[in-house]
Amino acid sequence: MARSTGPVLAIGAVTMVNQSLFNGRPIDLRVPIATGLTAVAFALIERPAPELAVGLAWLALVAVLLTRVDPRVPSPTESALKWWQGTSKG
Numbered sequence: 001m002a003r004s005t006g007p008v009l010a011i012g013a014v015t016m017v018n019q020s021l022f023n024g025r026p027i028d029l030r031v032p033i034a035t036g037l038t039a040v041a042f043a044l045i046e047r048p049a050p051e052l053a054v055g056l057a058w059l060a061l062v063a064v065l066l067t068r069v070d071p072r073v074p075s076p077t078e079s080a081l082k083w084w085q086g087t088s089k090g
Helices: 005-022 030-046 050-066 076-087
Strands: none
Touching (some): 005 030, 005 050, 030 050, 050 076
């Protein structure tokens, strides 16, 4: 398995969990399909330029954690902060 596969699969998992579990949206099947295609693309890119592919994969993971993929759905960081503030009011 390519070194970039882990971060790419994490991107897909974080996106799906944020959309469906934290924000009550229906599961969007485009996310796992795009994640699989992206993992294959990064694995192919990793053959001639391994450091570039791995670096881009980690950079993409950080970007997905901090930005909104869908403008109507908060970013995973915003969702986590909302959850954290909601549990501390007990």
